Amino acid sequence: MTGFTGSPLDRVDHIRSDPQAFAALLGDWRARVLLLEGLMPQVSDEGGLVWGSLATVAEDAELVLLGLLDDRPHFVEVVQNEVPAPMRSPAMFRALGMLAAEDAATFGTALSLIAWHNTHRFCPRCGSTTTLFRAGWGRKCDACGTEHFPRTDPVVIMLAEFEGKALVGRQPRFPPGNYSALAGFLEPGESIEEAVRREIMEEAGVPCGAVRYVASQPWPFGGAQLMIACIAEALADEIVIDPKELEDAMWVTRDEAIAALAGDPDARFKAPPPFAIAHSLLKAWVG
Template identity: 45%
Template sequence: MRLAETVTFGGSGLNRAAELRGDAAAQAALLARGRVLAVWRGKPLTRGGEGLGWLPSDSVALHHGRPPVFLGFDEDHPCFAVDISDWVPEAGAEAVQAGFLDQSEQHHPGLPRDLVFAELRAVMLRLSPREAELAATAKAVLQWHRSHGFCAVCGAASRPTMAGWQRACPACGAHHFPRTDPVVIMLVTQGNRALLGRSPGWPEGMYSCLAGFVEPGETVEAAVRREVWEEAGVRLGAVRYLSSQPWPFPASLMLGCAAEALSDSITLDPAELEHALWVSREEMVAVMSGAHPRIKPARQGAIAHFLIHNWLADRLD
């Protein structure tokens, strides 16, 4: 695909400098002169929602944080991330997940007023490609540390190593690595039409491409065919890979594909989809412009929006 890595969170050429992760002395020196992205309960620190809010390593906001994770170099700037989720905001300021997107923001009293913790979904379109990659990496790896604190082999508490890119078990010696879950997301077409669906609980009118997790022992192509059949009862023929997107909610890799439908009758799995329908190319133009009376477009910044937009522009080859 000609524009494969221009999707949000796409590759920005970040130098992750993996060769430095096991060098404790180098890590200490880099941290001393580097900059740190604080993340609170999955929310990165932002500067008024218009960019990431970087801190020096001795910032008061980081004093009760967990061990830093080395993200790599932005130009010649060493970048780290620190989880400060144990910090408790003042009364009434805690985030409350309200429906599809948490719009609340939190301010740490030790930081300037323009620095706030904000939901990544809400600010991702206002980040540069490099900032987006750094934020996605930080959010996913820090969430993995929070949810994988114990050894999967023997159950003992594990500890972070390799600048945050491994966890080691002191009891049995096992090593564990950050998890990324592969998910197929597919633009299913038949002639001049594309298949859209909506999951239960989505905002009214919101539709997107069908998607699902890849199962063990399954190819990407097989996963595309299985998911569309299971969710919508549509049989597929040719499947081709188009583009991928890191999706740190919490830690998926979206594998964008195009698929040709062999049938068009829809039979829903109500546990997966609330509704699905075929949308003509002409009607999809109205959907994507926000002018359709019933259907709202896929969220801007998500790979579904990216795939549909480029299908309409005839740039999927």
């Protein structure tokens, strides 16, 4: 199971389109709301998310129904924030490292929805204000009536493989010593395989042939993305990095990747954190 997957909440899609059923859940005394510190998750001593009563929420708050757990409704408040969701802050990564996998999945969903609501308060069609509807899984324009729904942006993340070695790279914003799989957004009119080959060539100058899919993962930072993990067959091993994209790139052996995944202090590089699909991709490759 990849990171940010496995939430135990039932998303109850049928309730989203039923205003009366949604209102009944809002009035349920057992209802819980996710407690955040800004956009950071609060983490209990047991490594779980912290939930509070709806009584603590303002009457005019925008609430999104995350789902049901044992028939108890769980919500998140749309925190109005002009600053994009935090990307790779050490504090965020520490919090995610303490959370159980299923709670990280629930938090990831909440964070993605908050980010989407904050960037869709005005209608892209006519510019008028929008109002939350469909239990928080949509916004409707107050003027033209156009309905808008949360979207997911597809991103390919991949290892190129050549003669038993894998290609990893690092960006300047990475912590010292950290390397990861290469990644990039799919472009319109492009298949997954084409995007994998294009991104590896653009970032590292390595031509690739066959591409195989490994796994996928939702990624809640910078909006809502779906990370599509692949391994590509490299046709050559010469690296020519694009300095606008990468600070460095290198070929690593399976033994070097195993040492990095194990957190060996003498490893050639530091692996991505376990909740990142790049970690899962490296594990799949060495396995």
